Amino acid sequence: MDVNHSGTDDAVKGMLAKLSTLWKTRAAVNQPQPDYWGLAFDANKNDFSHSLLPFRNHQAWLEAPKDLQSKCMSYAWGIYNLKTIYIECNVVVPACEDIIKTPPQSHNRALLQDVMSQALLDEALHTRMSIMACNYIYDMRQLTPLDFSAFNLVTWREALLANCTAEWERRLTRFGIACASETLITDYLKTMAEDSTIQSVCHEVTRTHAMDEWSHSSVFSFVATDIVNGLTRKERLYLRSIILRTVQMFANNEMGAWARVFDMLGLPNGNEILHDVGDNNEISVYTDSLEALVNRIGLAGNGLESAEQAVEQLRERASA
Ligand SMILES: [Fe+2]
Ligand SMILES: [Fe+2]
Secondary structure: OOOOOHHHHHHHHHHHHHHHHHHHHHOHHHOOOOOHHHOOOOOOOOOOOHHHOOOOOOHHHHOOOHHHHHHHHHHHHHHHHHHHHHHHHHHHHHHHHHHHHOOOOOOOHHHHHHHHHHHHHHHHHHHHHHHHHHHHHHHHHOOOOOOOOOOHHHHHHHHHHHHOOOHHHHHHHHHHHHHHHHHHHHHHHHHHHHOOOOOHHHHHHHHHHHHHHHHHHHHHHHHHHHHHHOOOHHHHHHHHHHHHHOHHHHHOOOHHHHHHHHHHHOOOOHHHHHHHHOOOOOOHHHHHHHHHHHHHOOOOEOOEOOHHHHHHHHHHHHHO
16 A cells, blocks of 8 residues: 655654653663562452442442452452453554564554564563462462453454454454553553552552553554554544444453352352443543544544544443
C-alpha cells in the first residue's frame, strides 16, 4: 500500500524516537527492582480495593461471614492479576510480535520495531510482577491458588479472530484490541494504584505497572497513528469498530472466575450473587479514554463519524 504522509510521518518519527529514549531511564525494567516482598504484610488489610468488587452491594455478600469476605478479597487480587497476565500475554504481546516480525510499510519501520520490542520487555516484567504478587498473597493467606483461563476477553478475542476472513482483518483485530487495551489498562489499574489503604505489596506492584502503562498508552497511540496513515477507509472503519468493542472486555465482571472462587470457598448464596450480578459492568469508566484514543490516532473526521457519536452508539448497545 502506498504510504505518502511525510508530514505526519516526521511528527510520529520524532515522538517515537523520544519515547524510545525515555524508556531507557523511565521503564520499571530498567530500574533496580524494589523488594516488594520485604514490605510489611498486614493481615487486617484488604488485598484488593473494595470499590472494584462487582458484587460489593449485594445482600448475600454483605451478610457473608467476615473470614470468607477476607478470602474473597484475596481471590479478587488473584483474578485481577490473572486477567492482567492474560491481557499482557494473549492480547498485547501478539500485537508487539506482529510489528517486530513483519512491520507495516512505513518510513518509521525501524523505530516501530524498536518501541514494540521495548514494550515486549516491559510486559514480560509486568507478567512476572503479577504472578509473584499473586503467589505471595496466596502464601501469606494460605489459600489454594486459583486456576482459571476462560476469561471473557480471551474467548471474545479468539472468536473475533476465528471469524476473520482475510489476513488484513486478523492483523488489525490483533492490533486494535491491543491498542485499546494499552489505553484502557491505565484506567483498569488506576483504582488499585491509588488506593493506599490496601495491602502494601498490592498497591506498590499495581502502581509500578500503572506508571509503565502511561508510557505504553503513548507508544501505542503513535504506532497506531503511523499504521492508520497507511490504511484505506474500509480498513480504518474496521480498526475503529474493533477498538470500540474492546471496552466491553475491560468492563466485564468475569463472573466465570468468581463462580470458581465461590465454589472453592463454599460462599453461602454464591449462586444468587452470580445470577444477580451478571457479566456486563458499567463501561463509563473507560469511554472518555476510548473517545480520546479514536480522535488521537486519526480514526474520526475525514469522512468518518466523530468519536463522540461512535462512543454514544457503543453506550446504547451496551445498555440495550
Ligand atoms: Fe503491562
Ligand atoms: Fe502495556
